Amino acid sequence: MEPIIINVYKQMDGYTFSLPVSIRQRVKDWFPDAHPANRIFVAYDIKSDFEKYYDQLENYIYPALLGIRSDNNLDDKVKEIQFVDSETGNLLHTHRLAA
């Protein structure tokens, strides 16, 4: 069961979270009524302390990016969601879905 990959690109004024094209297609195959987004930008004031909110942010971002209804059983299809630095490919965070 391959994880869902969400790319993360950090900029001076916020984070861009994006779904690779192949993941968007996979989500649509799983859930035909899903509307996955290409990307979501979360803006912060420059020099704010948004680093410490980053982990919390991920948990809100993935449902919006995947565009699936909350009553869809995503955990039947995938066990974890990986947040990956799009520039380096480094794994930033793994979100495990409840079994």
Next chain:
Amino acid sequence: MKKHYHLYLGKAGHLAVMSEFLIRGWNVAIPEVDIGDDIFVVQDDIGTLNRVQVKTATSNVKKGSFSGRFNLPLLQLRRISPILFHYVFIVRHKERWTDPIIIRQDYLLNFVQSDSFGTIHKENLSLYFSYSSNGVGCSGIDLSSFVADYADFPVIEE
């Protein structure tokens, strides 16, 4: 061939692509300092901004077909920012430009990561597009659907 021909070719390609955006009602601008963005393409009234990278090549003619080779930095491709790049590939063939192949950054990155698209050497991606009567392709992938694909740049009439 003229000295520094590649510079002339590149600028001519830029201008040809800019001309097409203008005729579709999109405004265009070239950054004063070139650090990666080739062209800004802007919808004037609401400020929608697109970033365009123009890649030019001269054709290498073979029997019944021709090809064009392009290079681009991988690091730029991997940076998925709020405003994606559109890569526009054109080849100078028989004293004309080919129809542009327009591939948005996330689709191009997906080809590279999923389909072994092109070849990678020292953080540069090298692409070899082959044109024939059957269409255009690269690394076994049919790119015909990307030819003159202006879906993200609809004609602006008002």
